[in-house]
Amino acid sequence: MQWEKVMGLEVHLQLATQSKIFSSSATTFGAAANSQTNPLDVALPGTLPVLNHSAVTQAIVFGLGIGADIGRVSRFDRKNYFYPDLPKGYQISQFFQPIVKEGIFDVPMEDGSLFPVRILRAHLEEDAGKSVHDAIPGHTGIDLNRAGTPLLEVVTEPDFRTATQVVAYLKALHALVTYLGISDGNMSEGSMRCDVNLSLRPKGESEYGTRTELKNINSFRFIERAIQIEADRQQDLLDSGDTVTQETRLFDPDKDETRAMRSKEVANDYRYFPDPDLLPIVIDDDTIDQIRASLPELPTAKRARYISDLGLGDYDANLLTQDRVTAEFFEATCTICNNPKAAANWIVGELSAALNRVGNTINDCAIRPDGLAALITRIDDGTLSSKMAKTVFDALWAGESDVDRIILDKGLKQVSDAGALEAIVDELIAANSAQVDQYRAADASKQKKLIGFFVGQAMKASKGQANPQLLNQLLKEKLSAS
C-alpha cells in the first residue's frame, strides 16, 4: 500500500509588542520568575482584559502581508480548560470570528518554484505561562511572565505532502514576519512554535485519515525527523490493520520517538463562547489602507526585484531575502558601492561561510555594510586585487573598520602603475630567456599555460600586488614582441 502524508500546520507567533495583549506588563524575555506580572496576569478576582492596539495592528500587517482577507468585525472567545500555566482557567482566543481570514501564501522552494499554501485563518490569542518541573523537588513551579504575551496563530489547510515543503514554509514564514517586524519568528527561542497535524491516506484517495497533532518542535531538523517518525509509526499501525488514535503527541529527540501527551488525556470540551469582557473589534477601510501603505517591501517582491532589476540569480536572491537583516545589509552595501552582483557574491560567499563557521547572524559580526561596500569599491577602482581583497576582508572580520587604513597598513595596494609593472616585466624577460624562447615558439593554447610561469614570477616580485589584468596585458605585449 502506497501511503501519502497529509499535513496541516498551526504556527504560533509571538508578536513584537512592548506590553502584553490584555495587560500592560512587559513582554521582554528572561526576566526573574513572576516579575513581569500584574493582577490581571495572575488572574486575581475582579481583573479585566483591555486590548493592546499594537497586537491588532500587527495581526492586520500579517494578514495584508499574505494577501488575506481582514475580518472587519472580529471577536474574542474563551477557550476553557484547566492547566496551571493558564491562570484564568480559560484562554482568551478567537474561535468564531478571527481577525485574519483566508489567504494564500506562496512559499519559495529551493528549485525556484513557488509552492502555494492555503492559509485558513490567523487569529489573536494570549500565551500561557511556563511550567518548571523539578526546580523544586516533587513540585512544578509556575512562572506567569509569559502569560498574556500576544500570539498570532496561523492555521493552514492540509496542503503539505513532504517535510521539505513544511520546512520551506516555516523558513518563508520566518522571513515574512521578520520583514514585517511583527515577530522574531525564532523557533529555538520560542517566538515561533509549530504544531504539525499529520495523517496518512492511500495515494490517490481524497478522504482524510485520522490525524495526530505533533506539538512544539523547536528546530527545522527536529521537524523533519518528527514527521518521519510519526509517519512511520502511523504507517506501521495502518499496515497491520490497526487504527490511528486522534491525539496530541510530543517529539522526544533523545529517544527519537513521539509519544502521547499525558496531560491531554482528559477529554477536553473547550466550551468556546464569546468573551463578554471584550467588545467586538471593528476595523475600518481607512485603518487598513493606512497599514497597507506602511508595509515594507515583502520578501517575494524583493526577491523578484533582485532578479529582474539587479540581475541576481535565483540562488543568491533566495539567500539574500531569507530574512530582513540580510536583505537590509545587502541593500545598504549596494547603496554605497553600487555593485549588487559583487555585494551578493561577498555576502552569499565569504561572509556567509564565515558566519556559519562561528554560528553568528549577520548583525552579530564586525563587518558592516559600509566596510563591505568600501572593499568592493576598492576592488572596482583597481586598488585591490581579488587576492588582496580577501586579506582586507579578514581584517574587517577581525574588527578593523577602515578599508583604506587596512590597505595602507598592510601595504596591499595593487600595483597598477604601468611603469612599475613594465620594469618588473622587463627584468623577468631579461632573466628568463629560455622560458621566453619557449613561449615564443609555442602555439596559442600552449602559450596560455606558459604565461603562468611569468605571472607567478611577477607576482612574487611584486609581493602579490601586481594588477593581474595589467600584468597579463603587458606580458603578452612584451613576450609577443620579438
Add this chain to the structure above:
Amino acid sequence: MTHAAAVKEVAVLARLSISDEDIETATTEFNQTLALFDALSSVDTTQVTPMVNPLDAVQRLRIDSVETLVDREGLMRNAPAQDQHYFLVPRVLD
C-alpha cells in the same frame, strides 16, 4: 432528562467532585434547573443575532506601553504554596 453519568462528566469538566451519596440529589437538582430552560425552545429566534453584551459599543484599544508593577510581594502573598517566586503545584507529568 440528563442522567447521573452525564452529570458526573460535567462535574469532571468543571473539576468538581460529586460523591456517590450526593449524585442522585445533584442530578435531580440539575434536571430541575434544566426544566426551566424548556420554555426557550418555543421562542422564534430566526434571524436573531445572539446578544453577547448589552453595551452597543466597539472594543477600545490600549496604547502599547509598559506599566511595571511595583508591589510584587502583594501579588504573591496570597499564594498557598510558593518558592523562589514560583507558584507551586504538585509535580505535573507531561
Add this chain to the structure above:
Amino acid sequence: MAKAVNTLAALSQQLRTGSVSSRELTEDSLSRIARLNPALNAVITSCEDRALAAAAQADKALASGDVSPLLGIPMLHKDIFCTRDVRTTCASKMLAEFIPPYSATVVNRLETAGMISLGKCNMDEFAMGSSNETSFFGAARNPWDTARVPGGSSGGSAAAVAAGFATLATGTDTGGSIRQPAALCGITGLKPSYGRVSRYGMIAFASSMDQAGPMARTAEDCALVLSAMAGSDALDSTCSDQPVPNYAETLEQSISGLRIGVPKEFFSHHLDAAVADAIGRAIKELEQAGAIIVDVSLPSTDLGVSTYYVIAPAEASANLSRYDGVRYGYRCENPADLEDLYTRSRSEGFGPEVKRRILVGTFTLSAASYDQYFMKAQQVRRVIANEYDTVLDNVDVIAGPSAPNTAFVLNDQSKSITDMYMEDVFTIGANLAGLPAISVPAGLVNGLPVGMQLIGRRFDEARLLNVAHQYQKRTDWHTLSPDLGGLV
C-alpha cells in the same frame, strides 16, 4: 416604627456646616455595628482603625474648606469589591483569607471622593442567591424581622443601611441583587445601566450583566453617590465613556406629562396580592404627580428567568475557573496530584449553590448543548431587550414591583431552588437588556417593606432618579426604619 433617619444628604450638610465631625459619625457607625451586627450578620469585616484614620483625614480637609458632597461620610462596601490590604471574601470559603493587593475602581473613586469605608458587607456567595443564605459566613438577617431574609445577593448591604450602620452601602446587581434586597429591607437601591460603572476589581459573576450601584435611604443619596462612582475606566473594556451628568441637578424636574408604562405581565400570578395593591397605590401616587400611566406589555417577562439562568451560570462557570487553589484562595490539604488539587480545592471551597450553577453553566456551554441552550438563550436575550426598547420608545419609564413578595423566612424549606430563582422575575429583564433600574420603598405589608421598581432607558439614570425623588417627596415610606430595640 416611623422614625425619621439621617440621609447621606443630611449628613453631608451637617459635616459642611461643622455641626458634626466625620470622626463622630464614624465612631457612631462603628459602635452601632459592634452592637447590632451580632444579631444581623450584615458585616463580615470591620475596619475600625482604617476608618478612624480616614475620618481624621476627612475632618482636616473639611476644616480647610473642602466642600465635596461625599467627604467624611461613613459607608460600607459589599464584600465583592476588592479593597487593597483588606480581606475580601465574596462570602466564600474559597476567598475567606484573600487579601487583594489592589482596590476596585469603585472603591478608589469613593475613597477619592472622601468617603469613609467602615468595612465589608455580607452577601450571597459569589453573588449567587436572592436571600443572603448562601454566604459562607452565615445568613444575614432582615432588620425588620430577624427571622427573615434581607434578600440577596446584596443582603448585608441592604440590612446595614436599613439598620442605620451607614447611610450608604455599595451593592451589585446581576439579576436583581440590589433591587430585591432594597425592596425587602425598605431602602432605595439603584442598578445603573450596564457599562455605567466600572467593573474593575468587582469580583465577576456574570460579566455581561454585573453592575455596581449605590444602596441608600433615598434617591437623592443615590444620585450623589452615582455621580462619583460612574464614568469611563481604562481598566474595563465594557465601561462606557458616555459623559456622566450631575445626577443631583435634575432631581427636581417636574414629572408632569411623563409617560410611565405599567407592564401587565408584572402583575401576574407570581406577584403576591398585597404587594400588588401596594404597588398599585404607589403608581397612583406618580399619576397624582402628573405622570401619565400607560398600560404596556412585556410578553417575554417569564422567559427572562430561563434566559438568565442559562447565561449567568454559563458566564460564571468560566469566571470561577480561576479559583483552583494555585495562586490564591483556598487550597485543600495534602493534594495527591494536580487533579486532586483542583477537584478538592474547588469542591471544598465552593458552597452548594455555587457548585450547582457551575455545573449547569458548564453543561450549557458544552459542545452538544451550546446551540440549543446557550446560543438560544443569547438570542432570546436580544428578543427581550428589543421588547424593552420598543416599550421605552412609547413610554419614558416602566413601573412595577421589585420583588414578588415581602421578606420570606430564613431556611424556607418550601422554596425549591427554582422557586428561589423566580424571586428575580421582575428584575431580571433590566439586567438582560442592560437598562438602569431603581427600587424605592413603597409601602408595608404586614409590617414588612415593599419596593416599587422603575426601569429607564439606557444611560437615563438621571430620569429614573428624578422620578424616584419626586415620588419620595410625596411619600414617607423611605423615611421608615425598623425598630431595633429588641436587638441590642
